[in-house]
Amino acid sequence: MHEFSGRTAVITGGASGIGLGVARRLAAEGMNLVLADIEAPVLTQVVSTFEADGVAVLGIETDVSDRVSVLAMRDQTIERFGTVEFLFNNAGVAGGGALLAEADDYEDIFEWTLGVNLFGVLHCIRAFVPGMIAHGQPAHVINTASMAGLIPAPLGAYTVSKYSSLCMAELLAGECAETAVNVSVLCPAFVATGIADSVRNLPEHLVPTVDASPEAELRADAMRDLVSGGIAPEEVAEAVFAAVVDEQFLILTHEGNDEAVRSRTEALLAGRVPYDWVDSPLS
Secondary structure, rough: OOOOOOOEEEEEOOOOHHHHHHHHHHHHHOOOEEEEOOOOOHHHHHHHHHHHHOOOOEEOOOOOOOOHHHHHHHHHHHHHHHOOOOOOOOOOOOOOOOOOOOOOOHHHHHHHHHHHHHHHHHHHHHHHHHHHHHHOEEEEEEEEEHHHOOOOOOOOOOOOOHHHHHHHHHHHHHHOOOEEEEEEEOOOOOOOOOHOOOOOOOOOOHHHOOOOOHHHHHHHHHHHHHHHOOEHHHHHHHHHHHHHOOOOOOOEOOOOHHHHHHHHHHHHOOOOOOOOOOOOOOO
């Protein structure tokens, strides 16, 4: 994809973090923006800022885990802009600790995390990609996975969901191979976003069940420290834009991550467990 001006980008989780960084980068190229986000107040502010800058933008409160909500977002998008050339499946939450954690809420948190990070991606792919293929013009789909989708981190549901996002990108790339739609998967390490506080977007019925044990709080604090020290979303946005232009499938954002992936692959081929996180602050 090399032509951006006047084309339309749909970005889930577009009101903050990586999604907002990519939105700003694409707006600079003259793209129309559709920002889908579950946080309505923040979304309204972001849309107002873009409008003040003369950007053609549509903000839609969306719960990507809800297929009906995604389809409604798609219909509003098509009604406003007609076609979609860029789909960024970026909305995500961080939920779930160790698989064997003694937490009463574990199944609920697991289902919530997979609902957003796995089914949210699937809903958007099925809602938009058939139309992108039928349109026949150069287009691009990007899934935001994580380095946790390449190198397993002790983050339970989050890690499982990001492996799934990577897998879906590979499958979609194969299904779109004979079309004008290219596919990428973004696997960042730590980025300075609000994902460590994903609990703010928990469904109301889950809030009373959240694990508030000292161990859970320590893990949460460790995650906040790691995330706050991450790179800026704008750096990720530049990597995303370059990958779209170069039609690059795997997008890594941090120096040395390629070597980590190589080491993991070598360990697997040697029959070893590929990662030892005994001393991880997230364990």
